[in-house]
Amino acid sequence: MTLQNKITKKTYGISELSKEFDITTRTIRFYEQQGLISPTRNGQTRIYSEKDRVRLMLTLRGKRLGFSLAETKELFDLYDTTLEGDEKQLNLILGILSEKRAELDQQLQDIQRVQTELNLVQDRCQKALDEVLNKKKSKSA
Amino acid sequence: MTLQNKITKKTYGISELSKEFDITTRTIRFYEQQGLISPTRNGQTRIYSEKDRVRLMLTLRGKRLGFSLAETKELFDLYDTTLEGDEKQLNLILGILSEKRAELDQQLQDIQRVQTELNLVQDRCQKALDEVLNKKKSKSA
DNA sequence: TCCAAAGTTTACGTTTACGTAAAGGTGAAA
DNA sequence: TTTCACCTTTACGTAAACGTAAACTTTGGA
Structure with a gap:
């Protein structure tokens, strides 16, 4: 890594990422092929900008939330066109945003429910384990 | 639907579900084939119990959270063996439960971050839209 | 100078979660 | 009795998201 790179590092290699x-x-x-990131080239080698890195991060986060790559790309594209969009475009974007918001709210509910269920299972499991250990104890006593 | 059914309905048909x-x-x-639900039969026709219905619900909830069918089945199986498990089994289950808990915590973080990002996009979009509308107004005025 | 590491493209393979059609059984209503 | 709606099994098809292998170029070191 050069000194210049250490100071004003703005690009990344593929294996680095x-x-x-x-x-x-x-x-x-594959994400590039799907239009999620757009690295430049140095010869034939890909050079990734900070923007590419952020998008990669967002793509992975989206995946963890069950977003398809196509959905994530849609959001990226919408974001990119926000500044140049006309009235219809902008209203379209706002609509999609509220949809995503609703999905996320649903997910929050789902998570809370699963968490309480995990609590129940854990309790049940812990009690069963305690019983097993008690039996052991009384045997050894 | 018979009267008996109205009072003590405990079973469901496939199209009903x-x-x-x-x-x-x-x-x-398909979920049955993957071992997620186990309906009984009346002749060759499937009869679903309340337990089947609940599992179906949980399976769909899991899907929304990005759980694979295999993962969901694993949780079901663990739950079923909780009452008869030995010490090793129970500790295994407790371990997996804490893993799932960690995943859910990660998801909560993800959701919060995406929500704040959506807020930013929405603001940006709303401002752009306001500008468009203002231009319209000043033109018509 | 020559090799090994890392990069590239092309392309076929794989898993998951169903879709979709084919071909047939079953019971109630007209 | 025939038709219709709903049920069944079997089986091939498909989209998404990569894995994996082949064959090739480029480049920084020994």
Whole structure:
């Protein structure tokens, strides 16, 4: 790494990113092919900007939330066109945003419910375990 | 529906469930094939119990949270063996439960971040829209 | 100068979660 | 009795998200 790079590092290599996010280079190239990131080139080698890195991060976050790559790309595209959009475009975007918001609210509910269920299972499991241990104890006593 | 059914309804037909959850019968049969539900039969026709219905609900909830069918089945199986498990089994279950808990916590963080991002996009979008409308206004004035 | 590491493209393979059609059984109503 | 709606099994098809292998170029070191 050059000194210049240490100071004003703005670009990344493909394996660098793959290590940072623990994904394969294949995955990164696939995301590019799907239009999620747009690295420039140095010769034939891909150069990733900070924007690419952020988008990669957002894509992975979206995945954890069950967003498809197409959905994530849609959001990226909408974001990109926000500044140049006309009235119809902008209203469309606002609509989609409220849809996403509703999805997220649903997910929050889901998570809360699953968490309480996990609590029940854990209690049940802990009690069963306690019983087993008690039996052991009384045997050894 | 018979009177008896109205009072102590404990079973469901496949299309009844498919309508309630807005999924196809194919999906329900597929979940059975994957071991997620175990309806009894009346002749060759499937009869679903309340337990089946609940599991179907939980399966769909899991899907919304990005759980694979295999993962959901694993949780079901763990739950079923909780009452008869030995010490190792129970500790295994407790471990997996804490893993799931960690995943859910991660998801909560993800959701919060995406929500704040949606807020930013929405603001940006709203401002752009206001500008468009202001231009219209000044033109018509 | 020559090799190994890392990059590239192309393309076929794989898993998950169903869709979709084909071909047939079943019971109630007309 | 025939028709219709609903049920069944079997089985091939499909979209998404990569995995994996082949074959090739480029480049920084020994």
